[in-house]
Amino acid sequence: AGGIAGPDLRLLLEQAQARATAQALEELQPLTQALAGDLDLDSVVRTILDHAIRLARAERGALFLGDSRGARLRPALARNVAGEELKELSRVSLTILRQAAAGQFILTYDALHDPLFREAPSVRAQNIRMVACLPLRAAGRTLGVVYFDGPRETTSLTEQVRRALELLAGIAAAAIENARLHGRVLLQNKRLREQLDTPDPFGALVTIDPGMLELLRTAAQMARLDHHVLVLGESGVGKEMLAQAIHRAGPRAKGPLVAHNCANVPPDLAEDLFFGHARGGFTGAHKPRGGLFQRAHRGVLFLDEIGELSIENQAKLLRVVDDGVVRPVGSDRDIQVDVRIIAATSRDLSREVRAGRCLEALYFRICVLLLRVPPLRERDGDIPVLAKHFLEKHAASAMPAGERRFTPEALAYMRTLPWPGNVRTLETLVRRVLALQPPGAVGVPEVRRQLDDLLGATPFSGAEPAHIGASGAPRLRARSGGAGSYSPREQEALRVRVSEALRRSSGNKTGAARLLGCHRNTLQRWLRELDGAD
Missing domain, CATH: 1.10.8.60 (Helicase, Ruva Protein; domain 3)
Incomplete structure (x- = not known):
């Protein structure tokens, strides 16, 4: 007869929840102040984890962030959790993620007997009792999970603390999303600045001719492939400029570009020029010297007018192209070289092959990719x-x-x-x-x-x-x-x-x-x- 009526009970509960929420918001005031204007993801993660551990009066904690699809959690920061234990938690977090995706606040006061946690060696080794996993969600996506635990059997979270943690999760998710968005904007700006600062590799080749523009598009595609290139064209059409552009646009852009005109190679000095010499390799060779291939190692060797080389020197060049090794004059050992060759000629090499003035094997090795530069007329x-x-x-x-x-x-x-x-x-x-x-x-x-x-x-x-x-x-x-x-x-x-x-x-x-x-x-x-x- 003296009981409280239903509506009065509901009112009291609502008032209690309101007081808990107000107290929780008061608890979170330092967090909101710390996160205000902070767009650095690492700093945001530290602030969130430290406040969560403090609120829950836990002894350890870790914050896991999901990838762009939210399909996998990776540890972003841990407090008082050793490396091996963090790996265990990462494995456990796969299960947590599936539950957290539904927005579930996972909490247990008996981790030793909880199917979700009892298999973790650290739970048994450190007598972990209380374990909580707080999902961080924004716009229907799971951004991450805050994990914290404690060994005390009596550890429990009051309604006020639970409410504060739930509010913390919402604030934390928004802060993480903002920091990530800011990071993406910074990265995009950096890339745009790099694009503006880095000139078009083919920009030096001035043209409005449709055929030439198509050639440059093809060359840009070829540049990304790490194959040898043969450039055909009359003298003065810009074959070397094209080779320089291919080098700048290719995977070896940070490596050297070494250029030489084969028309200026005396037949008896070709080996020394291409492969270098050892000390004492010939009269006057007082110290070793690397050849063109050694200088172009991990880069590009541009051989202009390759059609001017004698058959004998073409054969020596073929061995390097085939095997990737050079033997300096006077040396008894081979040196491995990694070189992309861009060769150029004003001759019709296929006709030179038929006339016996160019080795067929060399021709087919260097013309994996072929470009013909039209004359100005x-x-x-x-x-x-x-x-x-x-x-x-x-x-x-x-x-x-x-x-x-x-x-x-x-x-x-x-x-x-x-x-x-x-x-x-x-x-x-x-x-x-x-x-x-x-x-x-x-x-x-x-x-x-x-x-x-x-x-x-x-x-x-x-x-x-x-x-x-x-x-x-x-x-x-x-x-x-x-x-x-x-x-x-x-x-x-x-x-x-x-x-x-x-x-x-x-x-x-x-x-x-x-x-x-x-x-x-x-x-x-x-x-x-x-x-x-x-």
Whole structure:
């Protein structure tokens, strides 16, 4: 009769829970203050574990963090737990994780008889009684588990402490998530800074030509593979620059890049150059010296104009490519070398193989990956871009100082030339213009004069300035008497340009005229004049 009514009992319970929560929040005030603004994951983990152990009045503890998928727990920090015991707890934590994933606060006061913990040797060895595992969850995911234990049989957690630990779990999970997010942002920023600080390995190869851009994409893919590369192309197209880019973009970027032109290798000195020599290996060899392969160990060896090597020296090179060992001149022992070879040649090596001037075995060893760099005349759209690039690159060397620029007519004329020496010749032309031409516009006469001085009387440039029509196409000055009155050098210059345009357009006159920047009728007139001059 004197009992408390149901509603009054519920009210008292709610009030008690509210008081417990208020007291728990008061207990957690130092934790929230310590975590405020702390975005360092290691520091956050230390703060959480130390507060959990203090709240529970436990003697030991460990905090386990899950991986990105929450599928596995790994120890992040432990207090008073030895290394072997931590391994045991890591094994136990796999079971804990499955229960913690459901948000279950695991607590036992009799670990010696609890199926979850009794198999752990440390529980028996240290007479562990109270064990608690507190799941740390955020957004429906388990981020980790706080483990703590104690040997006292009487150890128990009051309702207030349990409530405080549950609140701690929520605060801790949010702090860990924030710290991890901050860490990911820092890592992403670091990577972005590295990308900005690290130039594109292929950025030095200036081009807008679709075929050349595709070649660079292929080269970038090849760079990641640790295979030998053969680069084919005429002199001056940029084979060495391409090799440098492949090295920078490849797995051996931190290793050396050693370059040598095989055209400059005297046949009787090739072994010493490639493989080095031992002390006393020959007269005058007072100390040992490593060869190109030893210097390029764990890096890249760029062999330019490899097609110029004699058959005998190719055979010596083949042994290194096959076996990965070199024997210095005068030595009786082999040296292991780990080298990626990038070879280049302006020769058609497959034709050289058929002619017996190149070893077939060596050819197939070094052309695992093959790149063909087109000559400048086949990508004439790059000429204006490269000319501008070289003007900017070498502007500091201009004498006198001041801006130089090629006129549209000069650029159109330059696009019709066959460019022996390719990009190298174009760069040299630009450097001559900067050194010898006054600031201002550089027209066709100036270009032709510089090319004449640079290359001499060759079909490349012609001797007398040609007129350039509005379209930018070359137009020979007419003289009385028809085609025969053109100078022989003018005729030859025009013949080269017309022949190249017809070759590139597969004999299509309309296409050739488009390449030359003239009307089809003009091209036909030139062809008649050239035929009449023969």
